[in-house]
Amino acid sequence: MAPGKPLACAQQQLEQDGYLLAEGLCDSKFVAHLLEVSLRHSDQVMSALGTQTIGIGSAAGFDEVVQRSPGRWDIPISPDEFGVDDRDLPWWPLISAVLGNDAEHSFSGVVYSDPGSPAQCWHIDSPHVSADHLPPHALNVMVALHDTPLAMGPTELARGSHRLTNHLQNPALVSDELVYQHEATVPEYLVANANGAVPEGVSSALATGSCLIFDDRILHRGLNNASTSRRSMTYFSYRQAGYRENTHFEAQRSVYDAGP
Numbered sequence: 001m002a003p004g005k006p007l008a009c010a011q012q013q014l015e016q017d018g019y020l021l022a023e024g025l026c027d028s029k030f031v032a033h034l035l036e037v038s039l040r041h042s043d044q045v046m047s048a049l050g051t052q053t054i055g056i057g058s059a060a061g062f063d064e065v066v067q068r069s070p071g072r073w074d075i076p077i078s079p080d081e082f083g084v085d086d087r088d089l090p091w092w093p094l095i096s097a098v099l100g101n102d103a104e105h106s107f108s109g110v111v112y113s114d115p116g117s118p119a120q121c122w123h124i125d126s127p128h129v130s131a132d133h134l135p136p137h138a139l140n141v142m143v144a145l146h147d148t149p150l151a152m153g154p155t156e157l158a159r160g161s162h163r164l165t166n167h168l169q170n171p172a173l174v175s176d177e178l179v180y181q182h183e184a185t186v187p188e189y190l191v192a193n194a195n196g197a198v199p200e201g202v203s204s205a206l207a208t209g210s211c212l213i214f215d216d217r218i219l220h221r222g223l224n225n226a227s228t229s230r231r232s233m234t235y236f237s238y239r240q241a242g243y244r245e246n247t248h249f250e251a252q253r254s255v256y257d258a259g260p
């Protein structure tokens with residue numbers, strides 16, 4: 001699928017590490033298009049939000065914008081708005097191999113961090129659904145829309161932690177403390193009750209068009225943006241057919257309906 005990364009190899013890495021970095025997966029023309037739509041859409045939504053302040057987390061947000069952590073904005077954009085078919089994208093072979101050919105698009109949009117914004121707390125995007133380790137029920141693809149050096153705060157992942165975040169298997173873990181950002185949730189927390197090694201935090205500079213593809217259950221976080229520029233990544237998320245939980249977007253209001 002990715003240049004130099006056969007599908008079987010990518011699938012194996014995803015299973016083992018819970019994520020993979022597919023360098024150069026998107027060509028520059030496609031990335032320029034995603035960036036243009038992302039910036040245009042973000043500008044519209046943020047100007048509709050105006051000076052209203054919103055809290056942190058999806059329940060405190062709006063249908064059109066969620067502040068994931070201070071200065072980190074998640075703006076949903078549908079495949080139609082991006083002008084793409086969610087199955088006709090460079091990562092689809094991997095998504096369908098892992099989630100099935102009937103996998104469904106669940107969310108897409110852009111997440112951007114303001115210059116100076118802090119790192120997020122470690123979290124997962126949705127909890128395990130069985131005490132036995134199952135294949136992923138959802139996958140995320142995050143596309144670097146521009147070169148993203150470490151100082152700009154790419155996403156950090158705790159390698160292999162998708163196996164350790166199972167609160168149904170490990171009674172020491174609390175599902176809500178994993179999903180909703182909680183200061184005590186750190187890689188060490190996952191093994192506090194067991195003898196295993198602490199999963200290693202991995203992050204690397206991302207070149208334009210590189211994609212981080214990861215299991216919804218892996219511990220991860222956006223790092224702090226110590227640069228003077230906005231850091232933007234487009235994301236496309238997919239779920240197994242029939243998986244309906246939604247811990248990602250829980251708002252019940254629109255910025256376009258908000259009063260003065």
Ligand SMILES: O=C(O)CCC(=O)C(=O)O
Pocket residue numbers: 068072074111113153154155156220221222223
């Ligand atoms: O900004 C990032 O790199 C990751 C964002 C994220 O994980 C989230 O908001 O849930």
